[in-house]
Amino acid sequence: MNIITTEQKIIMAANKLFIRKGYTATGTRDIADEANINLALINYYFDSKENLFKEVVQKELKTLLNTVKSILSDENITSEDKIISITENYTNLLLEKEHLLIVILNELSVNKKLFANITQSTYRIRKPMIKKQFEDNNSGISDTDLVINMMSLIVFPFIAKSLIISSGLINENEFEEYVIRRKEKILKWIISITK
Amino acid sequence: MNIITTEQKIIMAANKLFIRKGYTATGTRDIADEANINLALINYYFDSKENLFKEVVQKELKTLLNTVKSILSDENITSEDKIISITENYTNLLLEKEHLLIVILNELSVNKKLFANITQSTYRIRKPMIKKQFEDNNSGISDTDLVINMMSLIVFPFIAKSLIISSGLINENEFEEYVIRRKEKILKWIISITK
DNA sequence: GTCTATATTCCGATAGAC
DNA sequence: GTCTATCGGAATATAGAC
Numbered sequence: 001m002n003i004i005t006t007e008q009k010i011i012m013a014a015n016k017l018f019i020r021k022g023y024t025a026t027g028t029r030d031i032a033d034e035a036n037i038n039l040a041l042i043n044y045y046f047d048s049k050e051n052l053f054k055e056v057v058q059k060e061l062k063t064l065l066n067t068v069k070s071i072l073s074d075e076n077i078t079s080e081d082k083i084i085s086i087t088e089n090y091t092n093l094l095l096e097k098e099h100l101l102i103v104i105l106n107e108l109s110v111n112k113k114l115f116a117n118i119t120q121s122t123y124r125i126r127k128p129m130i131k132k133q134f135e136d137n138n139s140g141i142s143d144t145d146l147v148i149n150m151m152s153l154i155v156f157p158f159i160a161k162s163l164i165i166s167s168g169l170i171n172e173n174e175f176e177e178y179v180i181r182r183k184e185k186i187l188k189w190i191i192s193i194t195k
Numbered sequence: 196m197n198i199i200t201t202e203q204k205i206i207m208a209a210n211k212l213f214i215r216k217g218y219t220a221t222g223t224r225d226i227a228d229e230a231n232i233n234l235a236l237i238n239y240y241f242d243s244k245e246n247l248f249k250e251v252v253q254k255e256l257k258t259l260l261n262t263v264k265s266i267l268s269d270e271n272i273t274s275e276d277k278i279i280s281i282t283e284n285y286t287n288l289l290l291e292k293e294h295l296l297i298v299i300l301n302e303l304s305v306n307k308k309l310f311a312n313i314t315q316s317t318y319r320i321r322k323p324m325i326k327k328q329f330e331d332n333n334s335g336i337s338d339t340d341l342v343i344n345m346m347s348l349i350v351f352p353f354i355a356k357s358l359i360i361s362s363g364l365i366n367e368n369e370f371e372e373y374v375i376r377r378k379e380k381i382l383k384w385i386i387s388i389t390k
Numbered sequence: 391g392t393c394t395a396t397a398t399t400c401c402g403a404t405a406g407a408c
Numbered sequence: 409g410t411c412t413a414t415c416g417g418a419a420t421a422t423a424g425a426c
Contacts, residue, residue, distance in 0.1 A: 006391080006392085020305070021305055021306075022217075022219070022301065022305050024217070024219035024220045025219050025305060025306065027418080027419065027420085028419075028420060028421085029418090029419080029420095037392085038391095038392060038393060038394090039393095039420095039421095040392075040393070040394085040421085040422075041391080041392065041393090042420095042421095043420080043421055043422070044391075044392080045391095047421095048420080048421080049419095049420065049421090065358075065362060098304070099304050099305065102297075102300055102301050102304050102305075103301065103304075103305065105297055105301075105354055105355060105357065105358065106217065106297050106298065106300075106301035108357040108358065109293070109294050109297050109298075109356065109357050110215070110216050110217050110220065110294065110297075110298065111216075111220070112357075115357075124361075124362060124363035125362050125363055125364060140383075144364050144365065145377075145380065147364065148351065148352060148359065148364065149348060149384065151351065151355070152347040152348050152350075152351035152352075153344060153347050153348075155347075155351065155355075156343070156346065156347035156350065156351050156354075157343060157347075159300055159351075159354060160300060160346070160350075161304070162300065162303040162304055162307075162310075163260075163300065163303065164343065166319075167260060167319060167320050168319040168320055169320060169339050169342060169343065170339065182340075185336075185340065188335075188388075189344065189388040192387050192388050192390075193383075193384040193387050193388055195387075201409080201410085222400085222401065222402085223401075223402060223403085224400090224401080224402090232410085233409095233410060233411060233412090234402095234403095234411095235403085235404075235410075235411070235412085236409080236410065236411090237402090237403095238402080238403055238404075239409075239410080240409095242403095243402080243403080244401095244402065244403090
């Protein structure tokens with residue numbers, strides 16, 4: 001049996017719309033329509049639109065950060081494979097949910113109070129654990145720089161997609177191919193700045 | 196004499212609030228209060244909130260893109276100096292206007308119709324013109340990759356500031372120092388991935 | 391739990407006096 | 409050009425019947 005509860009319907013619809021249009025631009029009526037449920041049920045289950053948004057974002061944010069966290073802290077994976085794995089994970093995720101990161105980051109920077117409870121120690125990356133596995137151990141780069149640079153190179157094209165396209169650097173229909181081909185290049189680039 | 200017209204007051208207030216909170220979260224009453232003018236004057240001078248937003252963003256976007264464009268296309272600057280100059284410009288700009296890019300990018304991805312007239316050919320970067328000035332001319336990297344990577348490394352920490360801080364990679368009060376020290380590193384990194 | 395109907399607030403925009 | 413007052417609609421949220 002495959003029963004989807006009303007609560008789940010709301011979460012799924014809210015997730016889709018919040019990620020596509022952001023918090024303020026998404027109305028409770030939009031969510032109710034998308035979920036095919038009665039408007040009043042949103043408040044019945046989640047008390048408020050703000051609370052619903054928190055639940056949605058909290059879950060997505062957890063996934064995003066735990067992906068990096070778990071891969072980085074696994075001592076049985078080589079540094080190269082860590083880079084490959086994270087690149088693969090994020091590229092695929094953002095190809096599916098293009099607006100996910102930009103909406104979350106925007107809401108985080110613009111509406112900080114919404115996230116007072118969300119940004120907790122749960123998400124802390126205690127020790128990046130990546131550089132030390134490289135053969136050339138005493139490279140000039142720090143773990144922090146390494147992680148930030150890797151994430152920059154992976155994530156930026158998605159965040160700036162609209163500008164990249166309108167500036168003529170990449171055509172809209174070539175974008176997907178570009179970020180896919182980019183995956184192997186990123187590994188190469190990261191390795192070269194580490195040496 | 197230093198007369199600030201009502202029109203200018205509105206533009207300044209709108210710029211500040213739109214960039215800080217985004218389009219939908221900023222109300223016309225907020226703008227009127229911030230500008231210390233009467234609510235009705237916004238429509239008197241700018242017809243609509245949407246039109247006011249367009250004027251504000253169009254100007255900021257032009258600055259952002261023309262900065263890269265003009266530096267890249269100047270044949271009298273070496274590639275290294277181009278990187279230094281763009282890094283310097285963007286880091287300083289984003290230190291002043293932290294939310295500028297994230298708000299524009301979010302609105303671009305979420306509210307595309309607002310930008311139908313804004314993203315024109317004015318912003319096209321016809322030819323990046325950067326790699327060819329490097330000594331090692333036949334490196335594996337394309338001009339497009341080079342520009343995108345440079346912008347990634349410069350801009351990402353600002354866009355993802357909230358996440359970087361809450362993940363514990365950098366402390367909030369160390370952030371400014373970090374991005375300033377990062378400027379020299381970026382040049383080094385870009386050069387190393389180009390060779 | 392789910393519905394209809396409505397309360398309440400907020401927003402962008404405008405009419406009309408000065 | 410600037411003001412007050414208000415329109416018309418959309419938004420979140422809730423009361424109360426079923």
